[in-house]
Amino acid sequence: MRRILRVWALCGAFAIIWQNSANIFRFKDLQAFVAYSDGVAPEFLTNMNYSTFLELHRPKHHSGNSTSAASNNSTNSVSSNSTDSTVKAYFPDFCEDCMWSGQLTCAGRADFLRNRYNTPNPQDAVMNDRKVCKNPPLQIFWRDDGIDELDSIFAQPRMSRGNATTSPMLGRISIYFYETLRKDVGVDLVENMRRQYADRNNTETNAQADIAIIDLFRTFPGRTDDAAMADAFVVPYPHASHCVSKPTGVWMAACRHIAHELMQGGVLNKLDHYVGNHKRHLFLNVINQGNSNPTMRETPLSLTIGPRYKSTNIIVPYLNNLPSFQPSAIRGRGEGWWTRPRTYSVTYFFGMSNSKMRHSPRLYRKLFMEEVQNNWPETVGGLPYAIRVMTKRNKPPSRLFTHMYRDSVFCPTFPGDTPPQKRFFDVIMMGCIPVVLEFDTNEGKKSWHQPGGQPIENSYPWIKGSNSTDPSNEIDYRSFVVAVTGGVENVRPTVEAIMRNYTEVRRRQLALMEVAPYFSYGMGEDAHRYPDAFSKILSALRYYLDGPYLGMR
Numbered sequence: 001m002r003r004i005l006r007v008w009a010l011c012g013a014f015a016i017i018w019q020n021s022a023n024i025f026r027f028k029d030l031q032a033f034v035a036y037s038d039g040v041a042p043e044f045l046t047n048m049n050y051s052t053f054l055e056l057h058r059p060k061h062h063s064g065n066s067t068s069a070a071s072n073n074s075t076n077s078v079s080s081n082s083t084d085s086t087v088k089a090y091f092p093d094f095c096e097d098c099m100w101s102g103q104l105t106c107a108g109r110a111d112f113l114r115n116r117y118n119t120p121n122p123q124d125a126v127m128n129d130r131k132v133c134k135n136p137p138l139q140i141f142w143r144d145d146g147i148d149e150l151d152s153i154f155a156q157p158r159m160s161r162g163n164a165t166t167s168p169m170l171g172r173i174s175i176y177f178y179e180t181l182r183k184d185v186g187v188d189l190v191e192n193m194r195r196q197y198a199d200r201n202n203t204e205t206n207a208q209a210d211i212a213i214i215d216l217f218r219t220f221p222g223r224t225d226d227a228a229m230a231d232a233f234v235v236p237y238p239h240a241s242h243c244v245s246k247p248t249g250v251w252m253a254a255c256r257h258i259a260h261e262l263m264q265g266g267v268l269n270k271l272d273h274y275v276g277n278h279k280r281h282l283f284l285n286v287i288n289q290g291n292s293n294p295t296m297r298e299t300p301l302s303l304t305i306g307p308r309y310k311s312t313n314i315i316v317p318y319l320n321n322l323p324s325f326q327p328s329a330i331r332g333r334g335e336g337w338w339t340r341p342r343t344y345s346v347t348y349f350f351g352m353s354n355s356k357m358r359h360s361p362r363l364y365r366k367l368f369m370e371e372v373q374n375n376w377p378e379t380v381g382g383l384p385y386a387i388r389v390m391t392k393r394n395k396p397p398s399r400l401f402t403h404m405y406r407d408s409v410f411c412p413t414f415p416g417d418t419p420p421q422k423r424f425f426d427v428i429m430m431g432c433i434p435v436v437l438e439f440d441t442n443e444g445k446k447s448w449h450q451p452g453g454q455p456i457e458n459s460y461p462w463i464k465g466s467n468s469t470d471p472s473n474e475i476d477y478r479s480f481v482v483a484v485t486g487g488v489e490n491v492r493p494t495v496e497a498i499m500r501n502y503t504e505v506r507r508r509q510l511a512l513m514e515v516a517p518y519f520s521y522g523m524g525e526d527a528h529r530y531p532d533a534f535s536k537i538l539s540a541l542r543y544y545l546d547g548p549y550l551g552m553r
Helices: 002-020 027-036 043-047 050-057 066-072 106-115 123-130 187-198 207-219 237-245 258-264 327-331 363-376 399-408 421-427 488-499 502-518 534-545
Strands: 099-101 174-179 232-236 281-284 302-304 313-315 344-350 386-389 410-412 435-437 482-484
Touching: 050 502, 066 410, 174 207, 187 207, 207 237, 207 281, 207 534, 232 534, 237 281, 327 386, 327 502, 344 488, 363 386, 363 488, 399 410, 399 421, 410 488, 421 435, 421 502, 435 488, 435 502, 482 488, 488 502, 502 534
Parallel strands: 174 232, 232 281, 281 302, 302 313, 344 386, 344 410, 410 435, 435 482
Antiparallel strands: none
16 A cells, blocks of 8 residues: 555646656656655755646645635635635725724715715725825635633633652742732732633633743742742732733823832742842843833833843743643644644735824734735735734624634734734744845844834844853844845745745745744643743753853853
8 A cells, every 4th residue: 555655646746746846757756756655845846936846746725726625625615705604704805994084984985975975985086195004915714613612711621739759840940939929919810810711702812921930930840939049039919910900990101000119018028038139030021121110110120012121121921821822732732733734825914004103013914905906916825815904993803813823824923012912922832924024223233123123032032142041042033034124025935935836835844843842831731841931941041141241150
């Protein structure tokens, strides 16, 4: 049977490559193809484009043609022309987020024209001057089955202290965990926010990491109750979660709705070992620095999602609270999963505007949409793409994003209000190659946020060249990230160039496989079992303690 399958593979390879290559095909290339199935990449595959790879490997129902996709996989796919598609309902042709002027959306402008002039096609009138309001064509080969993923990890049983007996960092660092914070900013706040985050409908996804990190420090097997034996002291005040909880009922810039006196009396005054050890006290400021309260920014040592304003800021990734993003799930996906055939070349679902951020780099999202509408063909690299502006009033379920991003080769993560974005880490763990725009900074470095923006070394956790952890533990982001220079008009040529070289696509996908677990926080049964984001945090903390700032080496 094995011999028959190999002969079948040889015949298929010969037919496809004969059609797609201008070179004379040699029999030894067929032998090389068979060898590649055992993990050895032959030389001729360097020039194979990604669409040829798909023809060789995937079933017909994965074809990029919407008709064949719908007919061959009727239970899991829909044509983009389907009038009863529940998926398309989340992405209206008319983009509601597009701003006409001031606070008036294009939809509002259309309503005005309809009421004043009784115009039969008010949207067409708007489109004459606001083409970006029109979403590009959308092809979705998936039918929403309505089944959500399992509950948030916050809804699942927690690991208790004493049950964790192993850790990649056990024996390398000793942690003192404060239990003396006032309850309204300590244990009661943590438990209240955990209940909120356990709710499937909770939308504060960007601020949840501090609750997970507190759980992990509390149960870390290297924790000590003897302050004299501690290398570092953890202050379990979840500042990011406190900010988004809005205890006063309002949101104020720089989290000023959380009074300094509250943090001083409930947190800082409760740290019995602070004097003489202040440089070894770790605070959790796991929110964008610009949104945090100045009291937290002034702490001597802190975790943050970035950017890093001083060398004692340790940047950490955002948290994804779904079970499929746990380290065991990510590590359980073999090489074949990461390099499997995909349906889409590029997938990007995003919001266009933020009324609170008038000068936000989100502008590049609008410019990108205009580029897609004006200059992109129906396919990129031989595959369809899914690019759509989302409506605020009908946000798609997370299962849609999970499916679409996992089934795409490239996922743009263009500038948001702050660097970086949660989406950046999510698409990595979904096996999609992130695409960013690269700009020059004032320091002669590179930013993935905006011209003159924060350097990447101060924006991403454990990135190579950041001097934020031991060099052996740094992550080479450029091994997998596609950094596009020269503006949004160069996104398609850059992506197409990579797709013409399948081995380069595969190389980046395998790089994702290696780094993805380090952006996942192991919780519950996964806590302290694998090298993950938390073990990276401990490693970076150890590097800080051993460095010249403290001179403990």
